[in-house]
Amino acid sequence: MNLRHRTARTALIAALLLSSVPAAAENVLLTLTGAVTDGRVELTRADFDAMDWHEFATSTSVTDHQPEFRGVLMRDILAHAGAEGSQVRAAALNDYVVDIPIEDFYQFDVLAALYMDGVPLTPRDKGPVWIVYPRDDHGVLADIRYDMRWVWQLVALHVQ
Amino acid sequence: MTTRQEWIRYLGLGGLVLVCLGLLGLAAWQLVQLERQMRIGASENMIWVFGQAQIEALNLALTLSDEAAAQQIQTRFDVLLSRLTLLEEGPQRRFLEDAGVSETLAGWRSGLLALDPAQGADMAALRAHVTALVAALRGKASLVMSHEWQIQAERLDRLGHLHRLALVSVLGAALAGLGLAAILIDRERRLMRGRLDRLRAEKLAGDLERERETSENHRRFADLIAHQLRTPLAVIDSAMHRLTRRGGPVSPELVSEKAAVSREAVARLVKLTDTALMMSRLERDGVLPHLGAHDLHDLAAAVIDDLxxxxxxxxxxxxxxxxxxxxxxxxxxxxxxxxxxxxxxNALLYSPLDCRVDVEVSQSQTHIVCRIEDRGRGMSPEEIARAFDRFHRGSGHETLPGSGLGLTLARHLARMQGGDVILTQRAGGGLTAALYLPREVSA
Incomplete structure (x- = not known):
């Protein structure tokens, strides 16, 4: 990765984070752009709290036991943001970017987890948001092609 | 084959079936194992995970040297911390232990936490710590890479091994199956041979029976002919005896009467000989019909005249x-x-002398029919059914001259020409003998 590219990416994420400064009290956790209401929707913790919360335990590819995850369904987030599209480009704090078909969120109960084993996720671990698939409920999900979509440190979703 | 040998054969067969099924089951199990192991796990992606830790360390070092905004430094700090946290979690930690690099990496995370910028840590100390971390990570990257490839290669070896085992199992099952097929084919061949032997024996027995019947027929025929020959010969002998008896002169009337009797007896002998000859020729299939178009009226009239x-x-x-x-x-x-x-x-012989015999010719769609009706005693359905058997004589007619071959011959000759002879009871008493012959179809 060349320096300019990296700086630009860092600047983008910083901008996403900093743009929420005016409302810093209501820390923005997730920003949706693209085909959403007014082209941009920011979700704070309060917005998350207003939605239905779900929880399930599942094995992951990077932990030993089966942590208990708690959060809101990805499809609820998309519905909340009035998203219309076929896929989202998920971007993480650590510059990880991956495209996820929106179909996944309707086919499976994919969680935008904010808690793991009752402990809030932070940017120092896999927070603020970790996309978690119900890996143990569907054999097909135990596959590298789905493992790639488990985005942690999720901060932005671009609907397209 | 003794029971013991039978048992050994069955045991062998069952054993082969078991071996065949067992090997196929083994192959199936190995293939399932193969399928399971062919998945790629994200935890195998350690080159990427380790590389990302390295990059984040470099990012933080760069941000620190750029003296960027505190917020930006904090973000890079958090992300690096998360990368180190990931390396210390279960699967990743075990991998690094196996690769022998976990010890050199231990302690870096806690060291970093102690220098948290959010807690107002000394930036220079943080910079020095991160620079040292970058160097430590760079020193171990190649070890991680070679360990990763080592694991992948071993995994492929295992898959190859499973694959070979499955192949050997399938080949073994195929061999057992071939053995099984060979045994079954051999068995089938024996059965077939047994069946052929039985058929041949049956045919032989049938031939023998037929031969016996033929020879019996010949014997009865010879008896009958001899018997039939006796009567006319006795008639002639008696006539000759009367003519040559000593005593008074023989009147011309007596001579002519005895001559007539003798001639009739001779005619009967000739007829009998003709029938016997005809039968004998028929038995050798020596008679072939010369088919032509003929009016049955004319044929019937000629026969009546001759008679x-x-x-x-x-x-x-x-x-x-x-x-x-x-x-x-x-x-x-x-x-x-x-x-x-x-x-x-037959009609004349088996009906009273003063009764009429009608001959009538008609035609149907396909046949010309000549019916000969007498007003004799007639025949019961049972008698009619047996009338065409060889040497069968009508009941109560044993004393009348006849060979018992007439009707048999008549039907045989009719069928040779595509026709038939059929006997029915005549309405009003007597018998109707009908000769059916195919109509001549003029093209």
């Missing part, structure tokens, strides 16, 4: 067919004459 002349009988007893439209059949005139003469003689 009257030869036997000097009362011509008025037979009512010949009325001449109507021509009734042309496709037949052999000699054979047809023989049949008609046979049926007519």
């Amino acid at each position: 009257m002349v030869a036997q000097g009988r009362n011509p008025s007893r037979i009512r010949p067919p009325a001449q109507a439209a021509p009734m042309v059949a496709l037949c052999d005139p000699a054979l047809t004459g023989e049949i008609l003469s046979n049926l007519l003689r």
Whole structure:
């Protein structure tokens, strides 16, 4: 990765984070752009709290036991943001970017987890948001092609 | 084959089936194992995970040296921390332990936490710590890479091994299956041979039975002929004896009477010989019909004439067919004459002297039919059913001259020409003998 590219990416994420400064009290956790209401929707913790919360335990590819995850369904987030599209480009704090078909969120109960084993996720671990698939409920999900979509440190979703 | 050998064969067969199924089961199990191991796990992606930790360390070092905004430094700090946290979690930690790099990496995370910028840590100390971390990570990157590839290669070896085992199992099962097939084919061959032997034996027995029947027929035929020959010979002998008896002169009337009796006896002998010859030729299939178009009226009339002349009988007893439209059949005139003469003689012989015999010719869609009706005793359905058997003589007629071959011969000759002879009871008493012959179809 060349320096300019990296700086630009860092600047983008910083901008996403900093743009929420005016409302810093209501820390923005997730920003949706693209085909959403007014082209941009920011979700704070309060917005998350207003939605239905779900929880399930599942094995992951990077932990030993089966942590208990708690959060809101990805499809609820998309519905909340009035998203219309076929896929989202998920971007993480650590510059990880991956495209996820929106179909996944309707086919499976994919969680935008904010808690793991009752402990809030932070940017120092896999927070603020970790996309978690119900890996143990569907054999097909135990596959590298789905493992790639488990985005942690999720901060932005671009609907397209 | 003894029971013991049978048992050994069955055990062998069962054993082969078991081996075959067992090997197939083994192959299936190995293939399932193969399928399971062929998945790629994200935890195998350690080159990427380790590389990302390295990059984040570099990012933080760069941000620190750029003296960027505190927020930006904090973000890079958090992300690096998360990368180190990931390396310390279960699967990743075990991998690094196996690769022998976990010890060199231990302690970096806690060291970093102690220098948290959010807690107002010394930036220079943080910079020095991160620079040292970058160097430590760079020193171990190649070890991680080679360990990763080592694991992948070993995994492929395992897959290859499983694959070979499955292949060997399938080949073994195929061999067992071949053995099984060989045994079954051998068994089938034996069964087939047994069946053929049985069929041959049955055929032989049938041939023998037929031969016995034929020879029995010949014996009865010879007896019958001898018996039939005796009567006319005795008649002639008696006539000759009367003529040559010593005593008074022989009147010319007596001579002519005895001559007539003798001639009739001779004629019967000739007829008998002819029938015997015909039967004998038929048995050798020596007679082939010469088919042609002939009017059955003419044939019947000729036969009636011959019969009257030869036997000097009362011509008025037979009512010949009325001449109507021509009734042309496709037949052999000699054979047809023989049949008609046979049926007519039967009709005359088996009905009272003063009763009429009607001959009538008609036609159906496909056949020309000549019916000969007598007013004799007739025959019961059972008698009719047996009438065509060889050497069968009608009940109560044993004393009348006859070979028991006439009807058999007549039907045989009719069928040779594509026709038939059928007996039915005549309405009003007596018997109707019908000769069917195919119609001549003029093209």
